[in-house]
Amino acid sequence: MQKRISKGLNIPESTIYGVVTFYSFFTMVPKGRHSIKVCLGTACYVRGGKANLDYLQEGFDVEAGGTTKDLRFSLDSVRCIGACGMAPAMVVDDDTYAQVNRGNIMETLDSYK
Numbered sequence: 001m002q003k004r005i006s007k008g009l010n011i012p013e014s015t016i017y018g019v020v021t022f023y024s025f026f027t028m029v030p031k032g033r034h035s036i037k038v039c040l041g042t043a044c045y046v047r048g049g050k051a052n053l054d055y056l057q058e059g060f061d062v063e064a065g066g067t068t069k070d071l072r073f074s075l076d077s078v079r080c081i082g083a084c085g086m087a088p089a090m091v092v093d094d095d096t097y098a099q100v101n102r103g104n105i106m107e108t109l110d111s112y113k
């Protein structure tokens with residue numbers, strides 16, 4: 001893709017690579033169909049955010065920053081999504097979930113195929 005962009009815009013590949021590696025929203029590995037972001041800001045952390053992240057990492061056999069083998073989910077941790085009253089919070093694609101815990105997290109994710 002970087003070669004195509006380089007050729008199409010007549011910009012050196014090294015410049016395209018520099019942009020891709022500088023901005024965190026670009027990636028050079030495939031992403032999952034759905035994005036899970038577990039909040040590890042202070043409010044979420046103390047109310048179980050880290051336990052939620054650990055649970056998902058173990059349940060889906062993927063580390064934060066990675067993607068499940070079936071490309072269903074990409075899992076990331078984030079620092080405060082501005083919804084501290086909902087702690088511990090999780091964002092899946094464009095949906096924000098409150099008071100996430102082991103008892104409801106997998107049920108929540110079931111609807112994301």
Ligand code: FES
Pocket residue numbers: 039040041042043044045079080081082083084085087089
């Ligand atoms: S710390 Fe999680 S939303 Fe603010």
